[in-house]
Amino acid sequence: MRKPSLFFFSFLVLSGSFWACTKSGEETVKQAENDVFAIHDDVMPLLDDVMKMRKLVKARIVVLDSTKAAVSAASTLRIDEERDQAKRIVQNLTDxxxxxxSWMDHYKNDTLAKLPSDDALRYLDQQKDLITDVKAKVNSSLKEAVQFLQKP
Structure with a gap:
């Protein structure tokens, strides 16, 4: 019986290393994608709150507009300032x-599998930064709206 050559063993070791790196790269990409979608999944349910808050702040604007006609000139200035603040809050919620x-429209999940691991990880790192920014904006606009609505 012929003994396997050193070349054959080297080939097996290199092939095994290649497949191990590929699998590890795929797992790393999958974990990075899971991290991105964990943030997405935190933010997504808050969009219902964004819509509700926007509706409540808009209703407050209507009330401010209706009371403006029945108050003194000094009070009108305060109402105008409060109305401007409410409009900014509505705009922040809308933004x-x-x-x-926009993030959901532009996320390229279907092409992610076609990218080499390094490119996929760079893309996911960018997406993580973007969705983290979205989360911060959603949370800050909701906090601002809640504080505004709690004022007497």
Missing amino acids: ADSLMM
Whole structure:
């Protein structure tokens, strides 16, 4: 019986190393993708709150507009300032919602598997930064709206 050559063993070791690196790269990409979607999954349910808060702040604007006609000139200035603040809050809520929708529209999940691991990890790192920014904007706009609505 012929003994396997050193070349054959080297080939097996190198092949095994290649497959191990590939699997590890795939696992790393999958974990990075899971990290991105964990943030997405935290933010997504908050969009219902964004819509509710936007509706409540808009309703407050209507109330401010209706009371403006029945108050003194000094009070009118305060109402105008509060109305401007409410409009900024509505805009911030709208922007946060738009950012989330834009992120979801532009996320390229289907092409991720076609990218080499290094490129996929760079892409996912960028996406993690973007979705983290979306999360921060959603949370800050909601906090701002809640504080505004709690004022007497």
